[in-house]
Amino acid sequence: MTANGDVEVKQSRIPGAGKGLFARKTFSPGDIVVAVDRPLVAELEIDRMLDTCAWCFQRAATNPTERSMAVSMGLPNGSTDIKNCTGCQRVGYCSKSCQSKAWKREHKHECKIISVKDRPDLPPGVRGAIKILGRLKADPKTEITHVHDILNLWPAGDPNGLNEIGAQDKKRLDDLHLLGQAAWHYCGKQNIDGLDPQSISIRLLSNIMTNTFILSSPLDDINLGIGFDPLICSANHSCDPNASMAFNQPRHEIRALRTIKAGEEILIKYVEVTNPFNVRQAELKESYFFNCQCTKCAKGASLPADGFLERPNDLENEYHKLADKLVDQYESRLSKFVIPGNDAKAQRRVAAMHAKACAVLESGQATLDEVKEAIKMCIGSKMWRWTRQPVPLLCRRLLTLYLESGSIYQAFRLGVKLHFEILPALYSQEFYPDRLVNAWAVSTFINVLCGPANQELYQELAQGGLDLRLIYFGFLFYVHDHTPQMFGFDTPVGKVINSTYRQIMAGVSIPEADIRQRIETIWPSLEAVAHNVTISSL
Numbered sequence: 001m002t003a004n005g006d007v008e009v010k011q012s013r014i015p016g017a018g019k020g021l022f023a024r025k026t027f028s029p030g031d032i033v034v035a036v037d038r039p040l041v042a043e044l045e046i047d048r049m050l051d052t053c054a055w056c057f058q059r060a061a062t063n064p065t066e067r068s069m070a071v072s073m074g075l076p077n078g079s080t081d082i083k084n085c086t087g088c089q090r091v092g093y094c095s096k097s098c099q100s101k102a103w104k105r106e107h108k109h110e111c112k113i114i115s116v117k118d119r120p121d122l123p124p125g126v127r128g129a130i131k132i133l134g135r136l137k138a139d140p141k142t143e144i145t146h147v148h149d150i151l152n153l154w155p156a157g158d159p160n161g162l163n164e165i166g167a168q169d170k171k172r173l174d175d176l177h178l179l180g181q182a183a184w185h186y187c188g189k190q191n192i193d194g195l196d197p198q199s200i201s202i203r204l205l206s207n208i209m210t211n212t213f214i215l216s217s218p219l220d221d222i223n224l225g226i227g228f229d230p231l232i233c234s235a236n237h238s239c240d241p242n243a244s245m246a247f248n249q250p251r252h253e254i255r256a257l258r259t260i261k262a263g264e265e266i267l268i269k270y271v272e273v274t275n276p277f278n279v280r281q282a283e284l285k286e287s288y289f290f291n292c293q294c295t296k297c298a299k300g301a302s303l304p305a306d307g308f309l310e311r312p313n314d315l316e317n318e319y320h321k322l323a324d325k326l327v328d329q330y331e332s333r334l335s336k337f338v339i340p341g342n343d344a345k346a347q348r349r350v351a352a353m354h355a356k357a358c359a360v361l362e363s364g365q366a367t368l369d370e371v372k373e374a375i376k377m378c379i380g381s382k383m384w385r386w387t388r389q390p391v392p393l394l395c396r397r398l399l400t401l402y403l404e405s406g407s408i409y410q411a412f413r414l415g416v417k418l419h420f421e422i423l424p425a426l427y428s429q430e431f432y433p434d435r436l437v438n439a440w441a442v443s444t445f446i447n448v449l450c451g452p453a454n455q456e457l458y459q460e461l462a463q464g465g466l467d468l469r470l471i472y473f474g475f476l477f478y479v480h481d482h483t484p485q486m487f488g489f490d491t492p493v494g495k496v497i498n499s500t501y502r503q504i505m506a507g508v509s510i511p512e513a514d515i516r517q518r519i520e521t522i523w524p525s526l527e528a529v530a531h532n533v534t535i536s537s538l
């Protein structure tokens with residue numbers, strides 16, 4: 001495996017986790033631990049194949065409203081155009097340079113296969129496997145190493161791995177067999193020395209499909225596609241990770257979130273780790289087929305993230321009735337949310353409320369009112385605090401919906417609540433990606449609020465002691481200060497942040513140090529804004 005010298009792959013200390021990635025030197029917070037120029041497999045979701053560059057994953061905003069919004073915010077989505085490959089017309093690129101890199105490395109192996117007229121668009125994992133097999137055929141000597149690196153991972157690298165998947169989800173295993181055979185068939189059924197031809201395709205595909213990470217841009221809250229790389233994927237999961245992944249279109253990095261000492265295992269998150277114990281366990285099992293054995297999970301459901309504000313059997317009458325109906329409605333999904341307790345019925349009621357809120361989150365179609373209602377149900381029932389999931393995830397969704405509906409002031413207030421109250425309670429690290437992305441979003445809302453269209457509101461807030469211009473600088477500096485540790489300025493997100501910072505500072509005559517001093521004096525008034533966001537003011 002093409003490991004860089006700073007890390008090595010060896011037996012993990014997590015019980016039953018197989019191999020893991022270990023530090024060979026000490027890393028400071030923000031240091032790049034591992035980086036690949038592009039994951040070995042990076043494939044667009046089917047829905048993104050025609051509006052996102054298949055090489056660098058830059059998405060073009062095609063909806064006119066979204067496009068003009070992106071232009072006004074200086075985001076790359078507003079200035080990107082995707083031109084289809086003239087051969088297959090199934091994928092496109094944002095530039096000649098991306099097209100040429102993609103062709104040389106991989107697209108030449110799939111172009112004809114995916115261009116067949118009546119063939120439906122193939123799922124990303126299958127397209128990835130086709131390219132790997134195509135590359136192997138063209139250059140067996142070099143590419144066989146990649147194939148072995150892939151096959152060594154779990155589950156194909158573990159004699160029981162595929163059986164375990166079959167035992168948990170037979171349909172998933174059947175699908176992998178079917179899709180693997182399809183990839184092998186499309187590639188001319190090539191054989192690989194020393195490997196059983198019947199199993200190569202399933203093993204390749206299952207290792208790619210069960211170890212993928214989602215590729216998305218920090219500036220664009222959309223799943224763009226899937227990534228898989230044997231080196232990055234050697235890192236095991238922890239619900240208390242010491243490192244995080246960043247996709248810098250198309251460079252992929254793992255960065256230290258805190259000090260990692262030489263010899264320590266590098267642990268990233270595969271799923272949302274701020275969820276309660278049972279939800280984390282269920283999500284890891286559903287998507288990655290394992291029972292998490294990390295140090296946080298070893299404590300079971302005993303942490304603040306698992307607890308409620310009140311005892312579930314003290315649920316007020318109004319919510320009691322609502323929850324009883326929800327228990328019937330979400331019966332089949334309850335086990336994921338139930339926390340074992342003295343009063344099983346009461347636990348099932350709050351679990352049903354959690355299931356309802358998650359159904360809202362999972363539905364891509366939920367309206368602004370539905371999301372608000374879900375937050376009101378959780379907070380209004382007095383069971384949830386604002387920092388217990390799924391409330392933070394619902395708040396993030398609501399913020400996006402406020403933005404889409406043009407309710408910028410509401411988005412600003414909720415963003416401030418997330419910044420001051422919610423996110424620091426979930427992630428103690430100063431520059432955690434979610435905190436940085438939220439702060440960047442808040443800065444863009446304030447910029448709009450400072451504009452000519454919002455003069456009245458601006459004046460009103462200024463009279464109440466909220467100097468939005470100064471607050472804007474506060475968020476801009478926060479984001480600019482932490483970007484090097486989280487993304488770097490040479491990345492798409494880093495470039496947007498840096499050019500905004502430079503542009504703004506070029507028009508300012510007051511020394512930056514003075515602005516920073518003044519920010520400190522007004523910052524406490526923002527904490528009051530955060531505090532004043534209640535369910536009745538959503």
Ligand SMILES: C[S@@+](CC[C@H](N)C(=O)[O-])C[C@H]1O[C@@H](n2cnc3c(N)ncnc32)[C@H](O)[C@@H]1O
Nearest residue numbers: 017018019153154211233234236237290292293
């Ligand atoms: C992306 S691979 C990581 C490399 C893998 N350990 C190997 O030996 O190939 C993911 C697999 O590692 C194991 N794993 C990762 N994190 C784990 C954890 N916290 N607890 C238990 N098993 C884990 C699971 O088998 C999971 O399906």
